[in-house]
Amino acid sequence: MQAILERQKLAQLTDGSPSAAVRIDRLDRAIGLLVDHATEIAEALRDDFGHRSIQGSLITDVAGSIEPLKHAKKHVRRWMRRDPRKVSPAVLALLGARAWVDYQPKGVIGLISPWNFPFNLTFGPLAGILAAGNRAMIKPSEFTPRSSVLMQRMVAEAFDETELTVITGGSDVGEQFSALPFDHLIFTGATSVARHVMRAAADHLVPVTLELGGKSPAIVGRDADFDLAAKRLMFGKTLNAGQVCVAPDYALVPRDRVEAFVDALQRAVAGMFPTLRDNPDYTSIVNERHHARLLGYLDDARTKGATLRVLGRTDEAFDDRRIAPTVVLDANATMDVMREEIFGPLLPFIPYDGVDAAIAHINAHARPLSLYYFGNDRAEQERVLARTVVGGVTINDTILHLTMDELPFGGIGPSGMGAYHGVDGFRTFSHARSVYRQARFDISAMLRPPYGKVVDRLLSFKIRR
Known part of the structure; x- marks a missing residue:
């Protein structure tokens, strides 16, 4: 797992922030997997549960997973646009200063998905992860082994291991997975398990999104x-x-x-x-x-x-x-x-x-x-x-x-932290990088020593009710 993570991080650094076309291609490939394997997905879930409604699975884990991917595909170009912000004081803008926010990929996202909707709660978050330009490693639940093996095979068909990969295994593998130095980790599951996941992520200061539950x-x-x-x-x-x-x-x-x-x-x-x-x-x-x-x-x-x-x-x-x-x-x-x-x-x-x-x-x-x-x-x-x-x-x-x-x-407190879906998912899995470009005129000269009467007048204007 560590070796795969390192290869994904290297590929991300080498290729840089992917274009809209690359992101859309990845979203398209994810959609294609769900469409092409719809029947297999429903049958695997039926087998894992002992019995599960075939039509119910097609609604929740296939159609319900395709929709967020299509939504991201439709809007990703707009989400990626540079976000202009006002500069302050406003006079700086008149002199040519500019400020904006760029939404950068965070890098490699770890995704731990649960057993109740294995495909929906993998491919749903992937909509934001891929739209934001990231790569990902997925750890599905050991409680639905047929679905996990199918997911691993599906993803390997359409994605290079340096783009997207699925890691299967039991709770011991899950513990090691949650301790990896990802650039972000999203976990969906029980509050009791989330405490362990968050502690493991803390060793590398990995930011986490926790989608939990509680008594609704x-x-x-x-x-x-x-x-x-x-x-x-x-x-x-x-x-x-x-x-x-x-x-x-x-x-x-x-x-x-x-x-x-x-x-x-x-x-x-x-x-x-x-x-x-x-x-x-x-x-x-x-x-x-x-x-x-x-x-x-x-x-x-x-x-x-x-x-x-x-x-x-x-x-x-x-x-x-x-x-x-x-x-x-x-x-x-x-x-x-x-x-x-x-x-x-x-x-x-x-x-x-x-x-x-x-x-x-x-x-x-x-x-x-x-x-x-x-x-x-x-x-x-x-x-x-x-x-x-x-x-x-x-x-x-x-x-x-x-x-x-x-x-x-998303939840709050014991029911979770952070949120995703749509543009909120894109922003969760992006780094909002602030950029300020100074004007050609040397505006900051007054902030540098030696200080004098000009600074005194500026301070008297600023330090007031």
Whole structure:
């Protein structure tokens, strides 16, 4: 890995900042890989998960990866333009001084991608990485080995190792990878792992972008259309069986409307999944460890007094690590399901008596990656927005803020740092180099000793209220 990194750094220094044409060619090659291998990608993901919706994978990991690459291809020439800035004092401009910002490639970017959307969370960040003119080394998750091997083969088909390469291996390889002296490192995954990644990167002062997770709340307003809100909420909770970093983790529901909203969720699940067993659209939990973890959450909640409400058909047994969407009523802070990020199709309910109580509950916990609000009361919407600090928000739906190419995506605090997508990704993976060009007239003479009356007059003008 160290040798590959050194070759990439040497190639970057030798070739210099790539032209727009080179960047577009690299983006085109990445798009071509996803188009040409779409079926293989969906099949590899299905095999890695035990079962994963083929169409779901084509939506999230193929089409959802192509769009940011196309967006970058369309806009990269504009993003690369020199950004003129004003000089101060303004008289300097009249004398010929100029200032601007150049967006330079940082160099070689390390990219650690997770198992839940291996291709989307590799090729999505690559849109900004390649548009910014960088080279990259990719470390995909060992939890999805078929996808990782396919990704390695795909990238080797279209890119020289000095441009882009994929490193496979287990957690030991991941530890070594995160300690390499990259010019920037982006990690998507669990907050607990991110702490180790950040410590490793600190040894070389490598700047990091961390896309993590946390317990993303969904507030159901009193005036929300319950049936529509339930459909949209369960879309976010059942996509990839809830194995999504921005999935709604728990629902804050008006206390006197809890049963009504459970009924609405039941109708929503029945509409999407008339049956869950052998349903090609419903995904399994990725492995036995995570399957056992989720069942443990349910057992813990039941033992501590929760009422579990299984959504959909209740007469189905599963033998392929599927778990039915399940509402956890009477949830409390002692339960694992409220202490840990769920990453599965379980939805605890927290009843509230007024929106301020819902806001207070959110603010009493770590800042989440996402927040969802359902309701049409604009004043209440604005109150929620003004009084919460979260990574991103979707109003009257779930997850879709993540899909907007023109919106930055990122967390805050324990849910992450830094952001990417669109021009924000381009700038994250670029160095904004400031340049000042002095006028031909020797303006700076007054700043050099010996000082005299001219400097005294200048200081008296500057040092005032």
